[in-house]
Amino acid sequence: MSNEIKAHVRVSNQRPTFWRAVSAIVRKDLASERRSRELFSAMAMFALLVILIFNFALEMDAGTRASVTSGVLWVTFSFAGTLGLNRSMAVEKDRGCLDGLLLAPVDRSVIYFGKAIGNLLFMFVVEAFVLPIYTIFYNINVFHPGLILVIILGSIGYVALGTMLAAMVVQARTRDILLPIILFPVMLPLIIAAVKASSAFLQGLDMEFIWPSLNILISFDLIFIGLSYMLFDFVVEE
């Protein structure tokens, strides 16, 4: 070990830009997940089980399948998403790394956006894994551009609010139970709108029937991204 630093490197610190710091957190989460595969394997396995259980439990004919498809799809995404949200903040808390993030000389909303974007990417990966399986089991082509748009908007809203609430409950001993209990009631408008819009796209309804649900999804996304941006600092404050 060489403790004598012969040529001390001149360290110059420039406070990182907002998005550079956000990207550092996202890259860290992706690198960590690439190694451990903790989040993806838990979320994907859970989603697969939900699809299988619904498929065999409901014993549906073709007509019923078409009507319940979007509901089962969003139940799958919501439940799998909750696992991911819980885990992503718990990893920071359990290893004490949340303090490491909070000590960085950046706006605290950087942490929110970094974690939220990471969660969103994991959710997209799981959704990309679930959709083909879903198509096979339910014999319905879910690769409809409109449905993909709904999934993207719904996932953004889900993660925007979910990341905020996960940060809120991470200090609690009962966080695993607490998150779904407080998440799902608040998430209800988003899930109802997402189910309605998905169902309308799959049934080939006119856009005039779909716009109200899409508007709810867009409004939900904007409201909760804005609220989280403003409030995250207070949420993580001791």
Place this chain on the structure above:
Amino acid sequence: MIKVHKLVKRFGLKPVLRGLDFEVKKGEFVGLIGPNGAGKTTFLRILSSLSRPSLGMVKVAGFHLPAQAAAVRNSLGVLSHQPLLYGDLTAEENLQFYGRLYGVTNLDSRISEVLDLVGLSARRRDLVRTYSRGMQQRLSIGRAVIHDPQLLLLDEPYTGLDQDAGAMLDTILKSVTSQGRTVVMTSHDLVRISDLASRFDVLSRGKIAASTQREDIPQDGLLGFYRHAIESKQESTKLEAANVK
């Protein structure tokens, strides 16, 4: 470097810090000692902007807390008994991550320098979860100084280390602090802290009970000074309680 005046911190109705006054000059190494529950960790968490004061004035590196917290965080490094490292990342990736968060510009050369300082260059590409507790703590020092902070806050850095790992940490801390940094360190290990610090403050019941420079330590040593300070504080607290009654 640090100015604290009449600092109060309460958790609910329970006061932990009770009007604490504290000052540290640039380049000083202050050893903060005290019994469990005296408020040492709470105090360091306030200095590092992780916790808000309930009352009082806190100024670190010329900036007020909590109003200018981001500026304060840029000039301090924190080492606690938790390493604040990601087990699924390598040592190099951990330092890269923290270096990016602090906006260190010449990051690659700085990482090499820091890994050399903490003696982990040979294992820079190993996952941190494969490290021993001592190695994790050494890397944690690297994390704390990656942005070359003026002020280091060390909270019980020897917790969980064996004799060899502790001795190695001593060497690294001496090297890190010899570069003119200001340091505040809490520890229950009076032997180790007496070897490193230039000033010793005893924190008891949320206040500084006594303070001495290294050269002014009485003949019975740091332990004697510490015991005397704690006993005096207990007596004065009893007297205060009796007066209130």
